[in-house]
Amino acid sequence: MPDAKQATEQQTINVKLKVKRYDPADSGGKTWWQEYEVDVHPDSTVLDSLIEVREQNDGTLAMRCACRASICGSCGMKVNGSAKLVCKTRVIDVAPNGEQLIIEPMGNQHVVKDLVVSLDTFFSQIKRVEPFLQPDHVPAQGEYIASNSSMENLLTSMNCIMCGCCVSDCTVLEVDANFIGPAALAKAWRFTEDPRDGKRDERLKMLNDEDGGMWDCTRCMKCVDVCPKGVAPMDRIMELREAAIKAGNTNTPGYHHTESFYNSVKKNGRLDETRLAIDSAGWTNLPRLLDLAPIGIAAMRKGKLPPLMPHKSEDNQKVKDLYKSVEDES
């Protein structure tokens, strides 16, 4: 990476952009790549560069942007394959040696034109979690009494600016459009953790029971990676799961999966994958077990079926010690 100080002494830097374009009006929808080059101030962001393109180079390029200060959430898009808020992405950080930047619209959302995606997917997910305070009483006068730490705790989620970056790069949404999604679940967490909300149990139950709810996250960490505001949606989802279990929601494949994982490793020191699959489905849940059959058969054909009797580790004491220390802690 060149010396940043040296760069600021230059008048401008040259930015090379390769932008994925889309025009729905052009013979029923046309996608193409277009290359641009602009000279901008060395401290410029990717957004500054794109604005320069739009204003001085190509007025047909469509994108959204407003605040330029990472608070309005308008300018989410993919840079080199990963969703970013481009107003807070400095060129020098992503293209230190003047590399060409690949700019695409966000993923998992319908493209309206060029870098503009439809907001419908994102906000329909948000609406599914009843995203408003539902108190069981309203103070006759004044405010709710709550500790400052309980409010500061919620800042994690209130920092969310609804830019859609997490939804864009969510690997579950790529294959399952019914997933409520990382942003909406982080929003839901904001209410289950709010001491003023009166629907905590109902919310947890809904998020636990619902198809596409909290158990559909595969913990790939992508949302934590790309969130420009430190919301870390996946961490919020894990906290939701813990809260749901503590609130007695133990009727889901998600919970059975967790329980089986826990017991199997505790007992054998290793994961019993066959049992995990059956435990998760439920031993008496015939339709679900039948769903598993084709996967099992396919795995067998490829020689990838886990052994029916689990392997055990020779010395399980270290694993048991680990369990004990974690359990003592909590």
Added chain:
Amino acid sequence: MYEHDVLIIGGGLAGLRAAVEVTRAGADVAVISKVHPVRSHSNAAQGGINAPLTDRGDEWEGHAYDTIKGSDFLADQDAVEVMSSEAGEAVLELERMGVIFSRGEDGKLGTRAFGGQKVARTFFVGAITGSAILHVLFEQSLKLGLNVYEEWFVTKLIIEDGACRGVVAIDLKTGEMHTIRAKAVIMAAGGAGRVFEPSTNALICTGDGLSLAYRAGVPLMDMEMIQYHPTTLARTGILMSEAARGEGAYLLNASGERFMEKTAPDYMELASRDVVSRAEQTEIDEGRGIDGNVLLDLRHLGRSYIEAKLGYLQEVSVEFLGIDMAEQPVPVQPGMHYIMGGIKTDVNGATNVPGLYAAGECANVSVHGANRLGANSLLDTVVFGRRSGVHAVEYIKSVRAHSKTEEDLASENARLQALLDRPKGERVATVRDDMARGMTKGIGVFRDQASMEGALENLKNVKSRMGGFSIENKGKVFNTDLMFGLELEFMVDCAEAVVAGALTRKESRGAHFRTDITERDDENWLKHTLMYQDDEAEDGVRVETSDVKITQWEPVKRVY
């Protein structure tokens, strides 16, 4: 066919608060906004919202007086009394809707200090207060099932028989133009910061609402009153909240002196914004700055305090300047931030056009006068957003039927098509930059006759080029290129009113500081300037004046 009882233009705090009120009253309401509501510029308000809460020993008269003194006695005192006396309930209501305001030890709402006030009465959420409130009002809008025309851009107000009866707007996603009929329209479309360059304002703050009302015959009041915020980041113009100084940050010059001691020994860094910005500019102009900046020093607050109370500022400082505020002071300069002037309304948000209301930054009630106190803008939006909703609902009871006219739709379609059909000419951005730089140069922290006349000359030149710019994008879907052209026309209207107001006011008051007439002149200028668009008048503007309403506080010399 789109029809509503009340149509609200703008989905920020004022617009959403008005919408909540109209919905509660049982009327049919819709919000129309060129951006999704959560993208609105209310997001950018960082430091907090003022309210005198009586149960903790504060009183509304104290807040009212600080506001009036801050306004350099140009605010209408009856309007300030309304705002201050309704402030407590307005903030408590936001809390009950779900805003996660910071708390004190007792679990009740906690405060921080803010400029121009000796009492700490600013309620806050870290340094993201505007965003935290906006998102909660958006939550409420989802709860109420509010109808929102997202990414629709209003091009004209429909005025029939002297009353406002709806709008003509373009749906950006399809490029189609539509009439939306309404019995009342509430303008809550935000400020006009982009008339200046640089500005802390979002790129969407193009004075659309001010211009739409101005074209409909409503006067724009005190438009010369432009707030320069004392702490904006060099080059980018990004805002660093007054909360930094509220939490104890110092302003230092190149020699490390707290120079505010010279101009505001009592309030120091927490004097009114106009006072602090002038002190900074003086340091910079007299050679005691550092590359056109002074320093904002938070180091003594400590890292954990900075991160807990001012997390967003630290984020911005690190991401945009690479400066860790716990280790290094941040270079800042005065930057255009807010327009005190706006659409003249009464305390109910009503304008001189029946059926047209206004609230928030685009309106001028007037509670900010010649200088707005920090954390009073959010308060203004919720108090007068609510009131305009209440009174619009009252008003529509007297409106029997919707307008039937199609004329405006046809004429707007023709106007926009003509714009698209222009031969290749100048780029919109080129004309806009020339306008905005000229405005900053002429109507700055300090101004005089020559600089203001310079701004006027520059603006005349810009106006002469308005028929010559062209729109490169001829497409229908999401044609922002066309929208930028229309926004430029709005901005030029605002600039015209700003310059006319500035040249009219022959005194120094609040943000309007003339180096050639440095004193306030209550005898002749305890007055509002009212700008009317008028083709017959010189430069297209007719300027009138009206008296300031004084209730209980006689103007005195302002000392901090």
